[in-house]
Amino acid sequence: MAFSAALRARQPVAVDARMLGPGGTGVSTYARSLLAALPLVSAAPLLVTARDERGGKPLRVLRALPPFARRLRPAGPAEGIESVTARDIFRISQAYFGLYGRALPLRVAGPPGIMHWSYPVPLRLVGWRNVYTVHDMIPLDRPDLTPIDPRRHARLLRAIMRHAAALLTVSADARQAIVRATGCDDGFVVDCGQPVILPATLPLPPAGYAPGSYFLFCGSIDPRKNLARLAAAWRASGTALPLLLVGPDGWRTGEVLAAVAPGGGIGRLPYQDRAGVIGLIAHARAMLFPSLAEGFGLPVAEAMTLGTPVLTSTGVLAETAGGAALIVDPLDVAGMAAAIARLATDDALAATLAAAGRVRAQAFTLDRFAGRLAAFHDRLIASPPVGPYQRPT
Template sequence: MTRIAMDARMLGEGGTGVSTYARSLAAALVRIADAPLVVRSDGARRARLLRALPPGARRLVPGGGHGGISEGLVGRDIFRVAQVHFDLYGRPLPLRAPGPPGIMHWTYPVPLRLLGWRNVYTVHDAIPLDQPDLTPINVRRHARLLRAIMRDAAAIVTVSDDARGAIAAATGCDPAFVANCAQPVILPCEPPPPPAEFAPGSYFLFCGSIEPRKNLARLAAAHRASGTALPLLIAGPDGWRAEEVTAAIAAGGGHVVRLPYQGRDALIGLVAHARALLFPSLAEGFGLPVAEAMALGTAVMTSAGGALAETAGGAALLVDPQDIAAMAGAIADLGRNDALVADLAERGRVRAADFSLDRFAARLRRFYDGLPAPRAT
């Protein structure tokens, strides 16, 4: 069986979609690989520039695993050093690992490559390249980084057909070089109850980072215009330009409640017991909150077109995210039409089956089996 490794860079406890993806990938690798490996850093931070200066390969040594994977390969501060190395030389930092080569799956476009291995990189979206006003990422550097990792990569992985097309168009690569393996939804068997002050079905919910891309100012205005008596709860951490988004929401008034930090279990409980999830984001690579809400049997309103409509797969109420009146009408319908809410919940459960861990693992296995032979180094 071919050795398969992934990086630990995003295997934290954070609630971002990228971190959730990394944890899901680890869970899938445990199912499909005999002895998966995780590449991690020892966390040292001193003299980063000096360690990045030598142009040669760094060596990884055997070490403990992480994120549910028992075996690991460890390098000294490799993730931070790689960023400085890329700024100096414009190419990924090469790594050498003991033992036979295999497949190295990087969960993010990090400037690292494992020599002799088939390196694949998950690129979650093309937003920094085709909608740069919606992200704080340095567009020029990100474009250089993608070109650099693509030169030696065996393939690029992404999470939707929409993202696949956007990545190919933005980078000029062959669309066949980018594979869509989607993203799984992993949830507890029994979601916890919502907070005591919110009865099941008595609120609408948005969950995600507070930033312009999430379209919260328009959502709050649409909620106010809908005339619904149900409050809109907003659960998520501050993101890029959160202060101005929060100020715009507050200036409009209405029954909008910004919740304090919610742990993973509490957030799942909020989603599971909401009247509906409202997620009219302006741009996403996949839209994990939509898939999770459907899996939990919660009705969803989300954006028409793009990755969100693809993920919804006909099982959500779709709206133009730029049209406040259209969103207001959809919110009003969700607030008063029990039959609509029940129908969306049922269709959502069916659609969410496509995002099970088993199906994700099967897609990954087919993807790995179809990779070209490793390049000579």
């Protein structure tokens, strides 16, 4: 059933502020995109924030208090919208989950609505339809590629699913992985994708990297991104175009950089703000993103939106690319090298990929994302408020 915009506008909506910091990760970009899309779908969202008190001892505080709900109180505008807050709830919720194995309950005055959590956090808004975005199942499917404890993560997913109205995710591949890993009902997990929102201005690349004269990887420097094989493939390709690695330190960065051995045409820029990253993507000869595991692969979608050719991996990244990229086996260094050599010299191929990417990027507009969210909200409004989730037998 499709509800009118007027009906949706009367449905309170809230979103958490935990991932809205300046970190620049794919998850924080998703959180900002969700915040941008919600006013197109329903009422102006309410932002759930935390009064940060990092000097405190959350476990000591929790042991002194009974496991009752925390009250969210008005806090004035944040991120340009109205907000509610309670003391250090994001950090305390992790300690609460460790002690009690449950999501920390929160209460807020006013009628209930839809609460969007942009990441799996052990929090729930009592009486509201709590929706958690689960971006991938990498901690369970590929625990060798992440520092996240798979057993704790599995317990966390079970805890939030007890109170969730639904789980959102960002790709069909991720949806299937969540259903497979949790055993939940197929309709309990909804793929709404992820939009690309570009900054107003795009700076030029730094000195030494003229537009169209370099290959680019952007993302955190960690084993999941497959950078050692990418560097080996770039060297084997024989190309004269440099390879620029852009992104913050991640897990086991030192080991990755030792294997990559920057220098001799491989450069590295640490954390850049979002406009800087987008400018680098826009001016690259091609985006090289042969990651071993992703939930969506935002750099692929961003490059396509900007008309930059893409080389990426089989699996979920091929789903995101939608037939508009060069797809490689991320374990095949020789095949990757051959693809890089083609991208370096074949202008017709680059033009074809750029044009195909722009067409594919129509799936990543904010309007399309908002439309999928609206359909999802319609489904939630039409269904009765949920109690504890029961795994199907």
